Amino acid sequence: MKPYRSISLPGAMGLLMAICSCASFGQGRAPVAIAPVVVTIDAKAPTTPFPHFWEQTFGSGRAILSLRDEYRQDLDSVHNATGFQSVRFHGIFLDEVGLYDPARKSTNPGQATESVRTDSIYNFSYVDAIYDGLLEHHVRPFVELSFTPKELASDPNDLHVFWYHPNVSPPKDYAQWDAMMSAFASHLVTRYGIDEVATWNFEVWNEPNLDFWDGKPKQASYWELYDHTARTLKAVNVRIRVGGPATAQAAWVGEFLQHCHDKNVPVDFASTHVYGNDDNVNVLHTSATIPRDKMVPLAVAKVHQEILHSPYPKMPLYFSEYNASYANEPNVTDSYFMGPWIASTISQCDGLVQSMSSWTFADVFEEQGVPRTPFYGGFGLIAEDQIRKPAFHAFSMLHRLGDSRIALQSDSALATKTASGGVAIALWNYLPPIGEGASYTPEPGTPGGGEKEFAVELKNLPKGSRLTLWRVDGTHGNVIPAYDAMGRPSTPSREQIMELRKAGQASPPEHPIMRNGRIEVAVPPRGLVLLTTDPAR
Numbered sequence: 001m002k003p004y005r006s007i008s009l010p011g012a013m014g015l016l017m018a019i020c021s022c023a024s025f026g027q028g029r030a031p032v033a034i035a036p037v038v039v040t041i042d043a044k045a046p047t048t049p050f051p052h053f054w055e056q057t058f059g060s061g062r063a064i065l066s067l068r069d070e071y072r073q074d075l076d077s078v079h080n081a082t083g084f085q086s087v088r089f090h091g092i093f094l095d096e097v098g099l100y101d102p103a104r105k106s107t108n109p110g111q112a113t114e115s116v117r118t119d120s121i122y123n124f125s126y127v128d129a130i131y132d133g134l135l136e137h138h139v140r141p142f143v144e145l146s147f148t149p150k151e152l153a154s155d156p157n158d159l160h161v162f163w164y165h166p167n168v169s170p171p172k173d174y175a176q177w178d179a180m181m182s183a184f185a186s187h188l189v190t191r192y193g194i195d196e197v198a199t200w201n202f203e204v205w206n207e208p209n210l211d212f213w214d215g216k217p218k219q220a221s222y223w224e225l226y227d228h229t230a231r232t233l234k235a236v237n238v239r240i241r242v243g244g245p246a247t248a249q250a251a252w253v254g255e256f257l258q259h260c261h262d263k264n265v266p267v268d269f270a271s272t273h274v275y276g277n278d279d280n281v282n283v284l285h286t287s288a289t290i291p292r293d294k295m296v297p298l299a300v301a302k303v304h305q306e307i308l309h310s311p312y313p314k315m316p317l318y319f320s321e322y323n324a325s326y327a328n329e330p331n332v333t334d335s336y337f338m339g340p341w342i343a344s345t346i347s348q349c350d351g352l353v354q355s356m357s358s359w360t361f362a363d364v365f366e367e368q369g370v371p372r373t374p375f376y377g378g379f380g381l382i383a384e385d386q387i388r389k390p391a392f393h394a395f396s397m398l399h400r401l402g403d404s405r406i407a408l409q410s411d412s413a414l415a416t417k418t419a420s421g422g423v424a425i426a427l428w429n430y431l432p433p434i435g436e437g438a439s440y441t442p443e444p445g446t447p448g449g450g451e452k453e454f455a456v457e458l459k460n461l462p463k464g465s466r467l468t469l470w471r472v473d474g475t476h477g478n479v480i481p482a483y484d485a486m487g488r489p490s491t492p493s494r495e496q497i498m499e500l501r502k503a504g505q506a507s508p509p510e511h512p513i514m515r516n517g518r519i520e521v522a523v524p525p526r527g528l529v530l531l532t533t534d535p536a537r
Helices: 009-025 063-067 069-082 113-118 125-136 174-192 218-236 253-263 280-284 292-308 338-349 390-398 480-485 494-503
Strands: 037-042 047-049 057-059 086-089 140-145 201-204 241-247 269-275 317-323 355-358 404-406 413-417 423-428 452-459 466-472 518-523 528-534
Touching (some): 037 423, 069 390, 201 317, 253 269, 253 292, 292 338, 338 390, 390 466, 423 518
Parallel strands (some): 037 452, 269 317
Antiparallel strands (some): 404 413, 423 528
């Protein structure tokens, strides 16, 4: 059971007004009219760069899952929708991948070169299949260096609670760890070439401040792991990019950079994680209630400031995991709530971070075990059986934004210029997830949470510009009503899967008419709209 969020006095008053307004309907009173939000956009206005930092990298289920056909189909779907460049996953050193196998070490130094390779303590067969598969699907690896192979672990029984039980103990011998890292990096450079490998990011471990790392003391022992790993990678080739600390809850970044500076340890980027429902005390060191739509931007801003005040004020910042929830909440990650949450997060984080990696691109995922139902609050944009969620359509729509941002005085609109000479505008109506605390939603047209009316005024567009509008909300691009109508079967039939795939498709675009340079758009609660203008052909 989740605790209710506290409500500020203005929020409580708004809620009270909304309840009273709804009650008045039974007394025959007309709804109170709400003035539209006026958004004025000048296509010739000055702009700032707006790189698509939210769609460069996505997370995924652990390394071995990338060999599955469904994983690769989902990878193609998200890549086609967003053009994302790299994927990050746990467990390239897990025993199931088979890289570290000291039992196969050759005892005959006079054997032929091929035999020595075959009998090496390192087996790259699955590593190659994993990375080859990504590259063949036009996506590079964002290499998370984890976890400890059993034969190299200081405690072979120190297993994490995840279903696949990774070993989270430090290496028993850093000379052996260094040798493995050297062999791993050298093999990648030999197989793919340094020009390719130099475009990858190598991130040391995953969330060492949580139970994914059992070194003691946690921070100092992680510094030791990082130092050995970074120096070994750079010894193979100085162009290999390495960074960390890959922490949860936006932690340790300032201390990490200070450590690297003081000990002269190589570092090319700083990375950390945060989720919309993370703990406010741990992330922001405050007892104040932080709404779900503010947690990620505030954490990004905090770490951005830490870097500015570090010995490396221009260090690239990668949030290599983020999402609206770190738990399995169907009313969050499976729902259309994700549309405005993603748009709002992007708008607030612009200019503070080089890359943000949504965790994850699909629900081919087994941290809590094999999924038992398509919609269980998985992190991905695509549910099992290639069924697209509303979040998929939100990312696809936001991909249409341009690379130059036009300043607006609005917390629910984002405007950009496009390469074609037009504009692309995101409009959203954010409310907390259904069922969460102060998420009461009055009827449309009433104060406090119904439809949000936007009056969009467009200036200096090319003559004859044509408008196109996409939506994702409760009745557009939302598969869940179809799943509910089926009775939410745990294992849908093949026919039901086909029906759900169809119901999960994007709604057809609309082509509204602009009159006197103005268009009015109604966005329902938790809805997202993407409006583009295209010059006349």
